[in-house]
Amino acid sequence: MSLFTISVNNEKYQVDVDADTPVLWVLRDHLKLLGTKYGCGIAQCGACTIHADGNAIRSCSFPISSVGEMKLTTIEGLSEAGDHPVQKAWIKFDVSQCGYCQAGQIMNAAALLQRNPSPSEREISQAMNGNICRCGTYTRINKAVMEASKTL
Amino acid sequence: MTIVKTAINRRSFLKVSAAGGTGLLIGFNWLASCSTKPQQSIPKEWFDINAYIKIADNGLVTIYSPNPEIGQNVKTAMPLIIAEELDVDWTNVMVEQADLNTVKYSRQLAGGSQSIRHGWPSLRRAGATARRLLLEVAAKRWQTDINQLSVSNGVIKHSETGKELHYGELVVEAAAIPVPEDVELKSPEKFELIGKGIKNVDGQKIVTGNPLFGLDYNEEGQVIAMIIHPPSFGMTLKSFDASEAEKLPGIHKVFTIDTSLEESDWSATNAFNKLIAVTGSSTWQVMKAKKAVIAEWESTELENDQDHQQLLLEAIEKKEGHVQRQDGNPEDIIKRGDRVIERTYTAPFIAHNPMEPMNFFANVTTEKADLIGPIQTPENLRKLASRFLNLPEEKVNVQMTRMGGGFGRRLYGHFGLEAALISQQLQAPVKLIYSREDDMTQGTYRPAYRVKYTATLDQDNNLSSLQCKAAGIPGSPLFANRFPAGTIDHYKAESLNLGTNISTGAWRAPRSNFMAGAEQSFLDEVAELAGKDPIDFRLNLFDRAINNPVGERNDYDPERYAGVIKLVREKSNWDTPIDGVYRGASAYYCHNSYVAQVVDLVMENDKPVIQKVWCAVDCGIVINNEGAVNQVEGAIIDGIGHAMYAQMNFDNGAPQQNNFHQYRLIRNMEAPREIEVFFVESEIDPTGLGEPGLPPIIGALASALYKATGQRFYDQPFGPKI
Structure with missing residues (x-):
């Protein structure tokens, strides 16, 4: 110790x-x-x-x-009031099903947008490929990341 | 307007202190929003109207969601039904997960896509009854007739005088008057909340990392526990040496527990009953200590993939099965000389792999047990725990946390029982955590399946007979009375059940998750050999079932079935092919709902990519469109992922995949780029939605892959064969 x-x-x-x-x-x-x-x-x-x-x-x-x-x-x-653009986009697209993986997804998306504020659809999908969502919310995740990139 | 008898006569009057009330409010956005309405003050008292509804003196409403939330979004949809009949402003509604309470609620279970279907009448009555009580109080106060009153957003208005009262001003008396025997329910065209898109009630908490899940539930003074189970199915614990492990920092005790039952109980399904429990003060220390425990195992029969495949092959090719249905005589048609088409389909064992591994909190004393965690079957867990702990059921308190997925895995609550037994031995509160490896290698796997279809085409290329022979390790996947039964004069459905010592259980859309893909792939191939469009081919069969069905036990409505096929055909522009887009179509009925799908594949760098999935669904009334679409999208991605990549292999009884580096789940880049879901507009009572979107996609995918590659796919997983 x-x-x-x-x-x-x-x-x-x-x-x-x-x-x-x-x-x-x-x-x-x-x-x-x-x-x-x-x-x-x-x-x-x-x-x-x-x-x-x-x-x-x-x-x-x-x-x-x-x-x-x-x-x-x-x-x-990530944000004081739970209103980081990625969090807001997650709510807008009602991404979560069980929700367990979503904190990891959101943190990964926020880091992506930090280094690449205007990713293409393909870049989003590539960057998010390491985060498994067992419920299968990937299409919503991608829409939410795109939305967040526009509101950053 | 529908009038039904009220079943809710149990009603209690309950005061909740202001402090208790405010404690519930944290995180709800009504406090932060404008404060002009009377509801915006802090509630001082809450009044129970019935088992589901609590209304505060300021008009705020708490609705208890009775069923476990597993990601199927019932925590939003079930309260939504109550709020609809109650006529309240959804922004003034707070939702709480109800604890297990078999006196207040029935069927507190997440399984079989039945929460909404079963809950529909009682949830509506709960809302409508409360509304009626509040109206009666208002009518009495204004000395008028109820017919003179209208309700909107929790405010009752007297049309003549224009006077208004909100629910909070009436609730004290409403909670005390007798419950009416009859209550009016809204007719569907009056629905204001149902059929709209209401966002997940826990959405904001999820995106901000609130501790909602079982793994997040902690109590002061708890001990962390993990289990060690045999490395192979067919092995049991002989002895162990934990002397080194117990010397490690933070480690308390290492001991065994035994969850063996004299009479089998499906909800305790688990191949490993005698387990080593390692306990300590932190998760990481316990994880490390597990590796220092030396265990000896005894072997009985150890099974291999090859054995399983051989057993299935022999069963289908050499054994007589149990004939579950026969119409006419297909063998006569074969002898007649019709063209025979025979194809065999297989699928391996697969694991559930919910993202949140199995876990449970237990605090067991001589007086009572508190069991808190993610469980699809809380009532079964209570019964099991009661038997093992020698406590009466009413002394076993089960609370449901939000679940990080389940897909059937959390129907089998042995992990809750294990936590209870560990707590009982330690006489301390215990948090049991499975590592991912524990979770994946102590599964209740989807059984391994094989099915052979034999069809004949007559001289005019019509389907003249069909035989289906299906086997599973364990349990046949066959549904003898589902389509295409009822559409063919000569039909036979035969089942075989094979044994195993590997623990298996329900996996999202049990049996359908295999049969749909096989059946729909087969029909696609038969249609092709008949020279017919695969959708026309299916619709012709449904015409027969609509106009002149064969047999009387057909377990589907052919008009609704054909309806979703026609809808997806129209929406996907099926009849207008596009160069370079390879398409497959499929339809299936399960969990009382009808789903048809079209998959569009394109080839990129010689690899098939799913460009779009079109999906038509008939699940009766859609409660919450946003959540419903999400469920169907998820089921499609789940189905594609497992058909493409998933398998659990066994070598001498040992699971060959123990974590996500070996067990491949679908990832973002492999998901369809777009999914569009269409619901049939309906006033039929709602049916299942968590599962029915999954089974047909496997058939549509296989057929689209065939169009793209020229190769038929018979054996799951397809991915390694592309």
């Missing part, structure tokens, strides 16, 4: 955990930030996607010891 100080959603947290603990479980078990989801634990499904310095990462496969000075953002910190 070691002490780590990490920045999540612009707040500093100190946690005493094993150095190999994935950020996902630090968020969920220790910080009680439960919006970030466990799906596979091996960076295959994208349910655990968060931002590290604005880039989308898979928190299930990212050990706490690698965080260092990086600023982490989770779904809870």
